[in-house]
Amino acid sequence: MTDISVVIPTYNRLWALPQAVESCRCAGAKVEIVVVDDGSTDGTWDWLQTQRDIVAIRTDNWGKDWAVETALRTARGEFVRFLDSDDWLCRDANARQLALARESAVDLIVAGYEDYDDKSGTRKVNAWEDCDDFIAQQLGEGWSSHYSAFLFRRNLIEGIPHRQDFALRDDRLFVLEVAMRKPRLAVYREPAFVHRRHAGERLQRTTGFKRDLGYWTHISIYRKTLGLLEQRGELTPRRKRAAIGMLWPNVRSFARAYPNEAAEVVDWIRGLDPDFVPPVRPALAFAYKMLGFAMTERLLAFRALPQ
Numbered sequence: 001m002t003d004i005s006v007v008i009p010t011y012n013r014l015w016a017l018p019q020a021v022e023s024c025r026c027a028g029a030k031v032e033i034v035v036v037d038d039g040s041t042d043g044t045w046d047w048l049q050t051q052r053d054i055v056a057i058r059t060d061n062w063g064k065d066w067a068v069e070t071a072l073r074t075a076r077g078e079f080v081r082f083l084d085s086d087d088w089l090c091r092d093a094n095a096r097q098l099a100l101a102r103e104s105a106v107d108l109i110v111a112g113y114e115d116y117d118d119k120s121g122t123r124k125v126n127a128w129e130d131c132d133d134f135i136a137q138q139l140g141e142g143w144s145s146h147y148s149a150f151l152f153r154r155n156l157i158e159g160i161p162h163r164q165d166f167a168l169r170d171d172r173l174f175v176l177e178v179a180m181r182k183p184r185l186a187v188y189r190e191p192a193f194v195h196r197r198h199a200g201e202r203l204q205r206t207t208g209f210k211r212d213l214g215y216w217t218h219i220s221i222y223r224k225t226l227g228l229l230e231q232r233g234e235l236t237p238r239r240k241r242a243a244i245g246m247l248w249p250n251v252r253s254f255a256r257a258y259p260n261e262a263a264e265v266v267d268w269i270r271g272l273d274p275d276f277v278p279p280v281r282p283a284l285a286f287a288y289k290m291l292g293f294a295m296t297e298r299l300l301a302f303r304a305l306p307q
Helices: 017-024 044-048 064-074 093-104 134-139 164-179 208-231 237-255 259-272 282-291 293-303
Strands: 004-010 031-037 054-058 079-082 108-111 113-117 123-126 151-153 185-188 193-197
Touching: 004 017, 004 064, 004 093, 017 031, 017 044, 031 044, 031 064, 044 054, 054 064, 064 164, 079 093, 093 108, 093 151, 093 185, 134 164, 134 208, 134 237, 164 208, 208 237, 208 259, 237 259, 237 293, 259 293, 282 293
Parallel strands: 004 031, 004 079, 031 054, 108 185, 113 193
Antiparallel strands: 079 151, 108 151, 113 123
């Protein structure tokens, strides 16, 4: 039986993919490496044909979400991990997290990770922060890590897709949906993977309309999640506060281009928490009160007032 399936979607990243793949290989666990080449034109598919221990799948260039879903239909592991092709796993993370999962009989192993900067060569460890409410943590209470550091039991994530409608923030929604299933979890106290910061393209690095769409996608995910929690009677004040704290900077950023739409979200936030006080300077809070959120944000955009 396969212990772990590592799902790696990739597109024109042959410069990084071999390191990602090599990091998945380890003793102490039967690891299936599923790489979906999403229509690369840089020789990725030819390289994959030389790797005998990889399940290689070739698809048209429909994007990360479809690539991941294609991989999951093939994956056979008891546990699943998701890894971007420009990142890599820490040594023995697969085997050690698997051992912890078996020892603890849990559904999910969480962990922190390392940041690596290509330009400077510096590393920073982002250690896991404990929290007694996993949903509140994933909504924004404290720091919630990255899902590539997590090892998911396969039956925990059955029926939770990477949703194309939220593609710019698909992993955030995925983990929120996992959290709402209230998994039994254990903490792996070492970094589990290395997140590479580089000058190349990444989904989360956007500009212009796509950047604004990213803000709106984030807002939409939170509105959807909080609506579901409210339906279940699980939207506690603590979870509201966590979500609002995460939403506010996205709303402010979104307001630079779309103040009216952002103002609607602010009204929704105030409906969630009538006592909400915007974390801004008193003068700006006064302007919100007297002029309204949308007008104030328009003035800030046009006059470049200090914020």
